[in-house]
Amino acid sequence: MAKSLRELGEGGVISIFREAASSDGLGPGMAIGDDCAVFQPAPGQQSLISTDMLVEGVHFRKDTISARDLGWKALAVSISDIAAMGGTPRAAFLALGLPAWADSTLVHELKTGLMDCARAYGARLVGGDTVSTPGSLLLCTTLLGEVPGGMALLRSGARPGDLVYLGGVVGDSAAGLFLLSAQDPVPGTENFAPLLRAHQRPQPQVELGRLLASAGLASAAIDLSDGLLSDLGQICQESGVGARIDLEALPLSRQAMDLAGRVGRDPLDWAVSGGEDYVLLFTVPPASEKRMLSLCRREMGLRPSRVGEIRSEPGLSARRGAAWRRVVPAGFDHFRP
Ligand SMILES: [Mg+2]
Numbered sequence: 001m002a003k004s005l006r007e008l009g010e011g012g013v014i015s016i017f018r019e020a021a022s023s024d025g026l027g028p029g030m031a032i033g034d035d036c037a038v039f040q041p042a043p044g045q046q047s048l049i050s051t052d053m054l055v056e057g058v059h060f061r062k063d064t065i066s067a068r069d070l071g072w073k074a075l076a077v078s079i080s081d082i083a084a085m086g087g088t089p090r091a092a093f094l095a096l097g098l099p100a101w102a103d104s105t106l107v108h109e110l111k112t113g114l115m116d117c118a119r120a121y122g123a124r125l126v127g128g129d130t131v132s133t134p135g136s137l138l139l140c141t142t143l144l145g146e147v148p149g150g151m152a153l154l155r156s157g158a159r160p161g162d163l164v165y166l167g168g169v170v171g172d173s174a175a176g177l178f179l180l181s182a183q184d185p186v187p188g189t190e191n192f193a194p195l196l197r198a199h200q201r202p203q204p205q206v207e208l209g210r211l212l213a214s215a216g217l218a219s220a221a222i223d224l225s226d227g228l229l230s231d232l233g234q235i236c237q238e239s240g241v242g243a244r245i246d247l248e249a250l251p252l253s254r255q256a257m258d259l260a261g262r263v264g265r266d267p268l269d270w271a272v273s274g275g276e277d278y279v280l281l282f283t284v285p286p287a288s289e290k291r292m293l294s295l296c297r298r299e300m301g302l303r304p305s306r307v308g309e310i311r312s313e314p315g316l317s318a319r320r321g322a323a324w325r326r327v328v329p330a331g332f333d334h335f336r337p
Contacts, residue, residue, distance in 0.1 A: 002060060005103065010112075014090075020115050021124065021125040030126055032125070032126060040119065041106060042215070048087040048144070050082055051142040052077045053242070056136040056162050058137075064181060065199075067105075068109045068113035068328075069113055070110060070112035072200075073117075073200065074094070076117050079123065080201050080205070084223035085153050085209065086214070086221070089123040090145050092114075092125050093125075094286075096128065096129070096130045097139075097142040098133070098190065099166040116159065121206055150211070153213050153220065155220055155238035156238040157218075157283070158239035158241055159221070164245065164281065164307050165284055166228075166280070167279045170224065171270035172270075173275070176195035177276075179195060180199065180259045196255070199276065202278040205279055211295060216291075224275065225276060228271060229273060231281055232316065235283065236316065241312060241314070242247060242314045243308055243317075
């Protein structure tokens with residue numbers, strides 16, 4: 001029987017997470033229970049720190065994601081930021097805001113999803129906080145990671161002539177959200193499970209980020225959270241450059257194209273401005289391109305897609321067909337709905 005928050009109390013919520021969080025091998029101070037966690041990066045490593053917030057009604061709705069997937073996603077989005085810097089995730093913190101309707105089943109499901117994600121990527125839950133909220137469910141994750149000293153991938157390193165690459169398909173997450181939010185049932189939904197999974201259980205590209213950083217092959221990188229053009233725009237802004245994107249070169253999944261065809265949508269809209277794909281976008285100097293491709297194939301069996309080029313003129317332009325046209329980054333902005 002599910003217990004109410006009143007029956008559970010703050011201690012009850014914490015113990016649900018504490019029982020599941022093991023501190024094996026992390027050393028003293030790296031388990032839930034002290035006022036702070038003690039974090040010591042390995043010799044020669046620098047710390048990476050990232051924080052992300054997921055708020056009900058802003059980032060998700062209860063009817064489009066299960067509590068278990070939400071637990072996974074809350075940590076996965078932070079892991080993706082560590083991946084974008086070329087790092088390895090280590091220690092996670094969860095701040096949890098629970099509204100009155102929450103109960104022990106919800107807390108258990110959130111914990112299970114979060115722990116599944118932590119285990120899959122080798123991170124440990126080492127602390128957090130829990131509060132009651134007057135309305136929305138809220139999860140804020142903070143993640144500490146490590147990267148070899150001086151090797152972190154930054155947004156500011158792209159140079160004119162560098163090639164723009166994507167580590168995986170784009171648009172699946174937005175296509176999945178379209179399906180989940182559709183008013184009328186879409187026929188053949190059972191074929192679209194990968195789209196739902198992309199939206200509800202994103203798989204951050206930690207291995208790819210680490211490979212690019214340790215081999216010194218990428219000049220800049222970012223993970224796609226707000227949308228392809230918007231996130232590429234961030235690299236351009238930080239690097240003081242512009243970029244061209246060949247829309248016909250964007251890697252789309254068969255399922256996203258199939259769904260778009262059935263519902264009369266343009267799959268490129270999902271790919272360009274949908275967001276939440278959590279694949280890596282990175283830039284590669286032409287001299288490193290061959291080595292990057294062969295290393296990705298050999299080490300990961302992965303074939304990143306070349307989708308554009310960094311230019312010295314500021315701004316973004318895109319091609320679909322023959323003509324290049326200026327485009328304005330469209331993506332999610334919290335303060336411009
Ligand atoms: Mg990011």
